[in-house]
Amino acid sequence: MSDIFDPLDPRRVQPGEYPLWEEALALVDLAATLPDREPLRLLALPSWDEGRSEDVYVAMANGEWQGNCLEPGWPDSPAHPVAAVADAAQETVSELLWQAWxxxxxxxxxxxxxxxxxxxxxxxxxxxxPREPAHVPAAIGALDTLARPHRPNRKRRRHER
Ligand SMILES: [Zn+2]
Structure with missing residues (x-):
């Protein structure tokens, strides 16, 4: 009947296609807080929106994601792509890993x-x-500076690759 029911075919976004979102994603450093996880990536799928050919999602390394696609055409502010990508990354990570992140x-x-x-x-x-009001512990690109809960029994083995 129609192509619209064809299986969706996610495509990995190539470097340079969506530079603002790529830069923003580089800031969302998953490994800073979840060192066992591979970096997030951008995936593109054919769009349901007639105004554009594809939608871009923030996915785990294995290609899974949750939540809405990134909306192009945000106000012209350097902060907006970062906020959008961070939001999408949070939804993907917290939903798929079943943990707050x-x-x-x-x-x-x-x-x-x-x-x-x-x-x-x-x-x-x-x-x-009231002595512990809302705060902003880290910039989006600075998760590695967050105070970590003490885990005395867990040794870090960063030097292993
Ligand atoms: Zn806090």
């Missing part, structure tokens, strides 16, 4: 991308006490 090292709860003054950071709702 990324997690505030101080409060142990999931954080969300938040934009203020042209900067995008990971926003944490804070603690229950």
């Amino acid at each position: 990324p997690v505030c090292g101080e409060h142990g709860i999931g954080m969300h991308p938040h934009e203020a003054d042209g900067q995008v950071g990971w926003w944490c709702a804070g603690g229950n006490s």
